[in-house]
Amino acid sequence: MTELTSLPQFPWLSLLVVLPLAGALLCLMHRKRPADCRALSLATSLAVFGVALYLFICHGQGEGRWLLYEDVSWIERYGARYVLALDGIALLMVLLTSFMQVSAVLLAWRVERHVSSFFALLLLLEAGLMGIFLAYDLVLFYLFWEVALIPMFFLISVWGGANRRQAALKFFLYTLVGSFFMLIAIIALYQIHGAQSGVYSFVIGDLLQTQLTAAQEGWLFAGFMAAFIVKSPLVPFHTWLTDALTESPAAGSLDLTGLLLKTGIYGLIRVAFPLFPNATESFLPILAVFALVGLFHAAWSAYHQDDIKRLLAYSSISHLGLVVLGLAAWQLTAWEGSILLMVTHGITTGALFVLVALIQERTGTRSMKELGGLWGQTPCLGFLFLLFSLASLGLPGLANFAGEILVLLGTFQQHPFWAVIALLGVVFAAAYMLRLVQGVLWGPVYKERSLPDLTLREWIILLPMAILIVWMGVYPEPFLAPMHGTVASLLAGGLP
Amino acid sequence: MMIPFGHALAFAAALFVLGLTCVLLRRQVIMILVGVEIMLNAASLVFVAASAYWQQADGQVFVIILMAITAAEVAVALAMVVYLWRRKRSLVADVFNGMRG
């Protein structure tokens, strides 16, 4: 289990978690100097991105199960160890997280109130997210799960939109209830395993060997699923997301949609499926039904929205429904498509949220009734908006299509009916996305106002994302390569 | 001759109940304190009776300590009563309900 790597000594994974924490603390210490805080957080997030990129380049060709593994004894008395593990999927998630975080920091550059706290919370969020993706011990996993929750709550409730208090509270309580059930399940699993084998441990690798009766497995699986279903989110447990995304500040939306949602699905892959293979097998069809219902329900709801941010929130739910469907198909191509789709969805929807924030800054409104004709006023912004919208609706040659077609190709081989239904959802995606583009970019200009086009900072945020989505649409191989080994072994024996 | 232990206990009990009644039924803070005093005295009586019954001095020693404690407690309590009077110019216990809800 402790497969050491080519760099045995240097704790790269801990670095990924500790760097943002350190940055957050330093930010808090520089209350009076907002400019310093901004520079510091940018430096920190760039450093984390650098580390992630380095790891990606070094370990991009994923061989074997673990690329990197750190194991330190932590709470010996209760068998909780500090275990961080990196495999192909986690590598992609880590890379996505660090990339989006740089964009988030740049996006948040113009925050005025309580600057140091804002950036500290952003960095803390990053630390939490990194921990979730890397942790391989259940206590550590749960710890980081909650750590990621708290900064998000504050970001929404202090810097958010008009309805922020309620949205933040709803978000917090909803996800907390879910994780509460997960906590119970963790402790129960720990007890059962300890009673059976005599070794009390929280490390997932050890817990895999637990023999569970069907009833036990079912209940424990349900406990974990409670947390992941809410976080994913699956309809009908999604209403927290629409409010949270609509009310959160720009950088917060970026993190929320790009990353926090992925933790739910990642939890499925990393924790729930491997630990409870039999329960998973029986649950997959139900999961597929949830996913498809979510796909359509969210697409329909998106079509009805006037608030562009809310529309994008629903589109997120719809896309993630497709991701979960790919997972439910339990097929290699479908899984790789799902994970790729997760990554590309993070970028495309993140970019769209960035653009929405820019539009809101310029025009002061988010309602499609008051927008329109923006292409003429801000052509570059309009072009990027169109580009990312097309990527989001799955135009071939752009990012989301690669993931979607892999999901569909894979799902069709196992469950053709699911794939056909999911394809119908593709038309729906076109419907609401085109409605969005039309409401914002085309049509007569709503109000003659002179709007500045993209500034340098905004170009720096959006241009790499644009290049990435074209790259990933045309040549996704570097992003698929790390996954092959991991996904194959996950599907084969449920061994991560 | 010895007073039967039972008599002493009964008397102490009656005194305790009277004190409790005073605490529960009186509205005035000072009267509540008086009731508390009576209950304390009843407790001391039990100690004295017990000491007489078992012919050990411990009980009586404890009664002296109890008297000292009572005196200290009364001093603090009456100081607070003065403060309460200054706050609301009334010593009805129900008036002080700031901790409601």
Added chain:
Amino acid sequence: MNESLLFLIPLLPLCCAVINMVFGMRLPRLFAEVLAVTGVAGAFVLTLLFWGYAEGEGTRAVLFTWLNSGSVDISFALNFDRLAAPMTLMVTGVASLIHLYAVGYMHEEEDYARFFSLLNLFVFAMLAIILADNLLVLFLGWEGVGLCSYGLIGFWYRKLENAKAGVKAFLVTRVGDVFLAIALLWLFAITGTLSISEINAQATSISPSVVIAVSLLLLLGACGKSAQLPLMTWLADAMAGPTPVSALIHAATMVTAGVYLLCRLFPLVSLSPVAMTAITAIGALTAIYAATCALAQREIKRVLAYSTMSQVGYMFMAVGAGSVAGAMFHLLTHAFFKAVLFMAAGCVIHLAGEENDIFKMGGLTRRGPVELFWVFLAGAVCLAGLPLTGGFFSKDGILLALFTHPDPFYRVFWLIGVITALLTAFYTFRLVYLVFAGEYRGVGHPHALPLLMRWPLWPLAFIGLLGGLLNLPAFVGGSETLHHWYDNLAGRRVIASHEVEWMLILLAVAIAAVGWFAAHWRYRIYRAPQANALSRFLLNGWYADTIVDRLFVRPFAAMGRFCSSGCDRTLFDGTLNGLAKMATGWSSLIVQMTTGRLTTYLSAFAWGFLVLLGWFLLKLVSGGGH
């Protein structure tokens, strides 16, 4: 020469598109225009240069791996074979001429960079469809043309109707794309590959019911792009775009993509008679539907749009009858004469002062350059199928294939084709007379016609007229060049006796003549149109739009309202808020216990003490009882 150089054919327009997109507004206008034209003309020249590669089995070139995951291994590959080569040549050639025309047409447009980059991007996507070696690259081009069509139809986005027309085009074709995608997934699941040549090779080993199902799905996919029933409502509204767009996309290229798809997968599709009949049926029904609608249209471009729909229906009929060569022949000649008609229509609209309504035109022979009339007439006679024109031979080839089909049911389709030909001649000459004959009825000021809007029409008109030479039937002395070129890809060899052939030719001539005379009798002298129920019915496309709106669009929007307001807000949020209210309700009940009053607490003490005392006593008594 290395076969990878073949990739230059589609990549050249793509590069020019990207350069125009990024730098177009910063470059001098002439530079951007020249770049755009060069992109397409260069592709044309390259196609000619590489023509040799297409002979024999064709040439396959692979660029790099696109998707590689598990059993999926798809690369960007193109297949330049005998079916693709003439189509490529036609697309690039016609596109070059249309680009020249567009330079003239859009010379007052400020947003030229976006226009020309979209046009070039469109050509790239179309070439991707034509040259694709596997279905996924074809799908890429398929969606790409849909995107460019959306962008170009809605090019003048300030008018919301244009944007809406673009959206309609995109959505309706997307519905077709869903069926194509299902076929794609199914084919992959069965054959393990998406390569077109391998699928065609494995076609005979696929079970018949699956073949029927897949073919029908492919048919529906083709219907979307080719604007056939039931996915045809977008084409008429697509005329909101600039005329070069209509000429390129909705006459010559995108609408023929469906036909091309079926021809490409002909070895698979032709295995199932059911599917073939379905293809023919849809082609026939669309042909006659569109012809009837064209009879009543008032706008010049809408007439041409319905006419395109009808002619593409003919192409579908040809494929269904088994004659790929016939379908492609008609496709090629139609591209030429329809492009000419559209471009000339653009000139006509200019001359009538941006007026679209043909009832407000007339006498345009005198208002504009005289050659315009001749060019328009050239296209019109080809469309009507007057003898010896390109359109005549291609249409006749299709009717012959239908007539001589082994299945006698195909005579019904042949009959529909004949009736449609009659209607075609009628509405074509109706158009010619209303636009050019008599006195000018409108009030517009003629705008000047740039040279570039006139010159490109001539080559196309000539090729349209002489297009018959491409595949001249043997019995009139021709060499059937096209059929021989396609060789084994040409589908069923149409064999008919000389009597049948001559009889059909005479019938065709008679029909064209009857149609012309009928139009002459009715429209040579202008009479004001009477709007009766029938003409309104035909004008609105048999109210297809209304049907689609009632059946699909409104329920969709209603479902949207239901999901978001009904479910989300009322049901889910309502449940959550209800739970929250319950919790606060309970807590307000319990809170009543903390009164803040000393006496309450003291009583609580006393009672608690009593309960405890009682409990201890009980324990004592029961414990002592043992």
